[in-house]
Amino acid sequence: xxxxxxxxxxxxxxxxxxxxxxxxxxxxxxxxxxxxxxxxxxxxxxxxxxxxxxxxxxxxxxxxxxxxxxxxxxxxxxxxxxxxxxxxxxxxxxxxxxxxxxxxxxxxxxxxxxxxxxxxxxxxxxxxxxxxxxxxxxxxxxxxxxxxxxxxxxxxxxxxxxxxxxxxxxxxxxxxxxxxxxxxxxxxxxxxxxxxxxxxxxxxxxxxxxxxxxxxxxxxxxxxxxxxxxxxxxxxxxxxxxxxxxxxxxxxxxxxxxxxxxxxxxxxxxxxxxxxxxxxxxxxxxxxxxxxxxxxxxxxxxxxxxxxxxxxxxxxxxxxxxxxxxxxxxxxxxxxxxxxxxxx
Amino acid sequence: xxxxxxxxxxxxxxxxxxxxxxxxxxxxxxxxxxxxxxxxxxxxxxxxxxxxxxxxxxxxxxxxxxxxxxxxxxxxxxxxxxxxxxxxxxxxxxxxxxxxxxxxxxxxxxxxxxxxxxxxxxxxxxxxxxxxxxxxxxxxxxxxxxxxxxxxxxxxxxxxxxxxxxxxxxxxxxxxxxxxxxxxxxxxxxxxxxxxxxxxxxxxxxxxxxxxxxxxxxxxxxxxxxxxxxxxxxxxxxxxxxxxxxxxxxxxxxxxxxxxxxxxxxxxxxxxxxxxxxxxxxxxxxxxxxxxxxxxxxxxxxxxxxxxxxxxxxxxxxxxxxxxxxxxxxxxxxxxxxxxxxxxxxxxxxxxxxxxxxxxxxxxxxxxxxxxxxxxxxxxxxxxxxxxxxxxxxxxxxxxxxxxxxxxxxxxxxxxxxxxxxxxxxxxx
Amino acid sequence: xxxxxxxxxxxxxxxxxxxxxxxxxxxxxxxxxxxxxxxxxxxxxxxxxxxxxxxxxxxxxxxxxxxxxxxxxxxxxxxxxxxxxxxxxxxxxxxxxxxxxxxxxxxxxxxxxxxxxxxxxxxxxxxxxxxxxxxxxxxxxxxxxxxxxxxxxxxxxxxxxxxxxxxxxxxxxxxxxxxx
Ligand code: NA
Ligand code: NA
Numbered sequence: 001x002x003x004x005x006x007x008x009x010x011x012x013x014x015x016x017x018x019x020x021x022x023x024x025x026x027x028x029x030x031x032x033x034x035x036x037x038x039x040x041x042x043x044x045x046x047x048x049x050x051x052x053x054x055x056x057x058x059x060x061x062x063x064x065x066x067x068x069x070x071x072x073x074x075x076x077x078x079x080x081x082x083x084x085x086x087x088x089x090x091x092x093x094x095x096x097x098x099x100x101x102x103x104x105x106x107x108x109x110x111x112x113x114x115x116x117x118x119x120x121x122x123x124x125x126x127x128x129x130x131x132x133x134x135x136x137x138x139x140x141x142x143x144x145x146x147x148x149x150x151x152x153x154x155x156x157x158x159x160x161x162x163x164x165x166x167x168x169x170x171x172x173x174x175x176x177x178x179x180x181x182x183x184x185x186x187x188x189x190x191x192x193x194x195x196x197x198x199x200x201x202x203x204x205x206x207x208x209x210x211x212x213x214x215x216x217x218x219x220x221x222x223x224x225x226x227x228x229x230x231x232x233x234x235x236x237x238x239x240x241x242x243x244x245x246x247x248x249x250x251x252x253x254x255x256x257x258x259x260x261x262x263x264x265x266x267x268x269x270x271x272x273x274x275x276x277x278x279x280x281x282x283x284x285x286x287x288x289x290x291x292x293x294x295x296x297x298x299x300x301x302x303x304x305x306x307x308x309x310x311x312x313x314x315x316x317x318x319x320x321x322x323x324x325x326x327x328x329x330x331x332x333x334x335x336x337x338x339x340x341x342x343x344x
Numbered sequence: 345x346x347x348x349x350x351x352x353x354x355x356x357x358x359x360x361x362x363x364x365x366x367x368x369x370x371x372x373x374x375x376x377x378x379x380x381x382x383x384x385x386x387x388x389x390x391x392x393x394x395x396x397x398x399x400x401x402x403x404x405x406x407x408x409x410x411x412x413x414x415x416x417x418x419x420x421x422x423x424x425x426x427x428x429x430x431x432x433x434x435x436x437x438x439x440x441x442x443x444x445x446x447x448x449x450x451x452x453x454x455x456x457x458x459x460x461x462x463x464x465x466x467x468x469x470x471x472x473x474x475x476x477x478x479x480x481x482x483x484x485x486x487x488x489x490x491x492x493x494x495x496x497x498x499x500x501x502x503x504x505x506x507x508x509x510x511x512x513x514x515x516x517x518x519x520x521x522x523x524x525x526x527x528x529x530x531x532x533x534x535x536x537x538x539x540x541x542x543x544x545x546x547x548x549x550x551x552x553x554x555x556x557x558x559x560x561x562x563x564x565x566x567x568x569x570x571x572x573x574x575x576x577x578x579x580x581x582x583x584x585x586x587x588x589x590x591x592x593x594x595x596x597x598x599x600x601x602x603x604x605x606x607x608x609x610x611x612x613x614x615x616x617x618x619x620x621x622x623x624x625x626x627x628x629x630x631x632x633x634x635x636x637x638x639x640x641x642x643x644x645x646x647x648x649x650x651x652x653x654x655x656x657x658x659x660x661x662x663x664x665x666x667x668x669x670x671x672x673x674x675x676x677x678x679x680x681x682x683x684x685x686x687x688x689x690x691x692x693x694x695x696x697x698x699x700x701x702x703x704x705x706x707x708x709x710x711x712x713x714x715x716x717x718x719x720x721x722x723x724x725x726x727x728x729x730x731x732x733x734x735x736x737x738x739x740x741x742x743x744x745x746x747x748x749x750x751x752x753x754x755x756x757x758x759x760x761x762x763x764x765x766x767x768x769x770x771x772x773x
Numbered sequence: 774x775x776x777x778x779x780x781x782x783x784x785x786x787x788x789x790x791x792x793x794x795x796x797x798x799x800x801x802x803x804x805x806x807x808x809x810x811x812x813x814x815x816x817x818x819x820x821x822x823x824x825x826x827x828x829x830x831x832x833x834x835x836x837x838x839x840x841x842x843x844x845x846x847x848x849x850x851x852x853x854x855x856x857x858x859x860x861x862x863x864x865x866x867x868x869x870x871x872x873x874x875x876x877x878x879x880x881x882x883x884x885x886x887x888x889x890x891x892x893x894x895x896x897x898x899x900x901x902x903x904x905x906x907x908x909x910x911x912x913x914x915x916x917x918x919x920x921x922x923x924x925x926x927x928x929x930x931x932x933x934x935x936x937x938x939x940x941x942x943x944x945x946x947x948x949x950x951x952x953x
Contacts (some may be wrong), residue, residue: 026506028692059688060644062637063390069893075386088902088910089894128897158818168822169904177820178904182399184454184502185588187512192585194814210511361856361864362871363849365840370875373882385882389890389917392883396833396913405800405835406807587811594807619797624848626800627839631849634840638879724852734850742853 023080027057035260042252079232098224105226107327115323135229136260143219144199162198167223173298203271347648368635376642405626406593411462413600417609420466426567428548436538436545439484442467446488454498460489464735477544483748495523628734678719785930793842803831822905837920841927865939887918
C-alpha cells in the first residue's frame with residue numbers, strides 16, 4: 001500500500017516541463033527529422049503530458065550550425081545535430097560521430113554504452129555546460145560520387161573533392177584537394193566537373209540529390225562507418241527536470257537513436273534496390289588496397305598528432321582503438337565469418 | 345495573431361517612407377520584444393551569421409560590381425543601344441534587349457537581388473535616356489531580373505528539390521522550357537505594347553538609307569560582341585566547369601575591368617567609384633535581408649508559421665480543387681512572406697496531399713517555382729521592387745514600378761495557368 | 774559661419790565616408806580573392822580552404838559595414854508613395870522618429886547580443902573545422918557588433934541632417950541613391 005500522495009507530490013505531477021529543441025535539419029527532413037518527431041511523441045506519451053517538446057527546424061532558427069552555441073547559452077534547451085560539427089569549437093567533439101577506419105554502428109553503440117564512450121563524451125561536453133547523447137545512426141556512409149575511377153594513389157593527386165572535416169584532412173594528406181562548395185551548388189559543380197568528386201551520405205539521402213545521374217562511380221565507404229547523430233542538452237535545464245522525467249527523456253533518446261539506425265538501414269536498403277533496378281549503369285567501386293593503406297596511414301598519423309597535443313584526445317583515441325580491437329575480433333568471428341560463409 | 349497584425353502595421357509604416365530595411369527591423373523589434381521579450385534578439389547574431397556564411401549570396405556584390413563597371417564605362421549602354429539598333433525601326437528594341445540580357449544573366453545566377461540590381465544599373469538609365477515610359481522600363485527590368493529564379497541555376501529550385509526530395513538536375517531541366525516560354529511572352533508583350541503606344545518605347549534612331557542601314561548593322565554587331573562575349577564567358581565558365589555559378593560573377597567583374605582597359609576607359613577613379621557604388625547598392629540589398637530576417641524571426645517565433653499550417657489544413661481533397669487552391673494560396677502568401685518560408689512551411693504540407701492525389705511531383709514543383717517567382721514582384725513586399733527602386737534615379741517613383749510590374753505579374757500567372765492546363769506543351773506530362 | 778550642428782553632422786558624415794572607403798577596398802579584395810581561387814583551382818589544380826573561407830569573410834564585411842555608409846549616402850530604399858509628396862519638415866520628422874524608434878533600438882540590441890556571440894567564440898578559441906581553414910572565428914563574429922555600432926554612429930549624422938533640415942540650417946538634400 002503506497003498510501004495517499006502528499007500535496008507536494010500532487011503539485012509536482014501537475015507541473016508541465018517544456019523543452020525547446022532546435023535541430024540542424026530543415027523541417028520534415030527524412031530520417032533525421034523523423035527521429036526528433038518520434039522523440040517528442042514518445043516523451044509526451046510516457047510522461048503523460050508532463051514533459052512537452054517543441055521542435056524548431058532550420059527554417060525557424062536559421063542557424064543549422066549554431067545549435068551548440070544556442071543550447072549552451074540556454075536559448076534552446078536541447079539540440080539534435082552531430083558532434084563532429086563542433087570540432088572547430090572543441091577538437092575533442094570530433095570523436096563522437098564516426099571516425100575513418102573506425103567502429104561500425106553496433107561496435108560503436110557497444111563502446112558508447114558499455115565501453116566507456118558515454119563517460120568520455122560527458123568529459124568533453126561537461127566543460128561547455130552540456131550533456132550529449134547518441135542521437136541516431138545513419139549506418140555506414142558511402143565513400144562518394146566520383147567522375148573518374150581511382151586505380152592508384154596517383155589518381156588521388158590533385159583530386160578536387162568536397163569532403164569536409166577530419167576525413168578531408170586525411171584526404172589532403174594523401175595528396176587530394178578538399179574543396180568547399182556550398183550545398184546548393186554541389187550538383188552543378190559535380191556535373192560541370194568544377195570538382196571531381198563529393199561525398200554526401202549514402203543511398204538513403206544521395207538519391208534525392210540526383211548525383212547518380214551525373215557521376216558514374218559510386219565508391220564504398222571508409223571515412224564514416226557509423227555516423228551517429230547527437231542529442232545535446234543544456235545541463236542547467238536537465239538539472240531542473242525531476243528524476244523521473246530525466247529518466248523518461250534518457251530512455252526515449254536511447255530508443256530513438258536505435259530506431260533511427262533501423263530506419264536508415266531500411267531506407268538505404270530500399271534505395272539501394274532502386275539504384276540497382278533503375279540505374280544499372282552506376283559503377284560501384286571500392287578503393288584499391290594501396291589507396292586505403294595510404295589513407296589509413298595518414299589517418300593514424302593525424303590521430304597521433306592529436307594525441308600528442310592533448311591528453312584528453314589521447315584518452316579518447318586510445319579508448320576507441322582498444323575497444324575497436326576487442327570488438328572487431330568478435331565481429332570478425334561472428335558477423336564477418338557468417339557473411340563470408342553464407343556467401344550472399 | 346501577432347504576426348498578422350505585424351504585417352499590416354509594417355505595411356502602413358512602410359508608406360511613411362522611412363527606409364524599408366529599418367522599418368522591417370524596427371517593427372519586428374517592437375512586436376518581438378512585446379510578445380517574446382528582449383532575449384528574442386539573442387537569435388539575431390545567429391541569423392546574421394548565417395547570411396554572412398551564405399556564399400551563394402556573394403553573387404550579389406560581384407554581379408553588381410560587373411554591372412556598375414559596365415555602366416560607368418558606357419559599355420552597357422553601347423551593348424543595349426546596339427542590340428536595339430538591330431531591331432531597326434521596330435520599337436521596343438531596348439526593352440527587348442534588356443529582357444534578353446536579363447535572361448542571360450539569369451542563366452548564370454539564381455539570386456534575384458543580383459540580377460535585378462545589375463539589370464537596373466545597366467539598362468534603366470539607357471531606357472530613360474531614350475524616352476521610355478518609366479513603368480514599361482521598370483516592369484521589363486523587374487521581370488527580366490526575376491527570371492534568375494526560374495531559369496536554372498535557381499535557389500528556389502534547389503530548395504524545392506530539397507523539400508520535395510526531387511533531384512536538382514531534373515528540376516533544372518524541367519524549368520528550361522517554362523523559363524524560355526516566359527522570356528518569349530515578355531518579348532511579345534513589349535513589342536505589342538511598343539506598337540500600340542509608340543511614344544512609350546521609341547526605337548533607337550539611326551540613318552535610314554540603304555547604305556546607312558548596312559553600315560549600321562555591321563557597327564551594331566561589332567559593338568555588341570565584346571560586352572555580350574563577357575556575359576557569355578560568365579555563363580560559359582559555369583558550363584565548362586571552370587567556376588561555380590557564384591564564382592562566375594567574379595569572373596564577370598574582372599572581365600568588365602579588363603574590357604574597360606581594352607576600350608581605354610579604365611581609370612583608377614572609375615574603379616574606386618565603381619567599388620564604392622557597389623558597396624552602397626549591396627548594402628541596400630543586404631540591409632533589406634537583415635531587416636527581413638528579423639521580421640520573419642518575430643513572425644515564426646510568435647506562432648505565425650503554425651497559423652499558416654492550420655489554415656492550409658482546410659484545402660479541398662480533390663485533384664483540381666486542390667491544385668487551384670494551393671496555387672492561389674501560394675500566390676497570396678507570396679504577397680507577404682518570402683519564398684524560403686513558403687517552401688519550408690507550405691510545400692511540405694502540400695506535397696503529401698499532392699502525392700496521394702497522384703500528381704506528378706516534378707510538374708507540381710515547377711508550378712510552385714513559377715508561382716513563387718511571382719512573389720518577388722507582388723507589392724507590397726516584393727523584393728525585386730525594392731531592389732529596383734534602390735538603384736533607380738529619383739524620377740522613377742515606387743508607383744511607376746508598381747504599375748510597371750503589373751503586366752509582368754499577369755504574364756507569370758498566365759504561364760502558371762498554362763502549365764496547369766497544358767503540361768504537355770512544357771514537356772511536363 | 775556654419776552652425777555647430779551642421780559641423781557636427783559633417784564630422785559624423787566623414788566617419789561614414791571612411792567606412793565606405795574601407796568597404797570599397799574590401800569589395801575589390803573580394804573580387805580578386807574569388808578570381809584568384811578560380812584561377813588557382815582551374816589552371817593549377819590547387820585549392821586552399823583558407824582562401825575559400827576568406828571569400829565569405831570579405832563578402833560579409835562588405836555588406837555589414839556598407840550599411841553604415843549607405844545610411845549616410847541615403848541609399849537605403851524608401852517606399853516613396855507618400856514620402857515624395859511631403860514637405861521637407863515632415864520628411865525630417867519621419868527620419869528623426871524612424872532613427873530613434875527603429876534604428877537605435879534595433880542596432881543596439883543586435884550589437885549587444887553580438888558581443889556575447891563573438892565572446893563565446895573567443896572564449897573557446899573557435900576556428901574553422903575544415904582542413905586548412907581560418908583560425909580566430911571570433912574576429913569575423915565580432916564584426917556583427919562592430920558594424921552595427923558603426924551604423925549607430927552613422928545614424929547620429931543621419932539624424933543631425935534631419936534636424937538641420939528641419940530648422941533650415943542647411944538646404945534639404947535630394948533623396949536619391951544612384952546617379953547614372
Ligand atoms: Na538562374
Ligand atoms: Na511579395
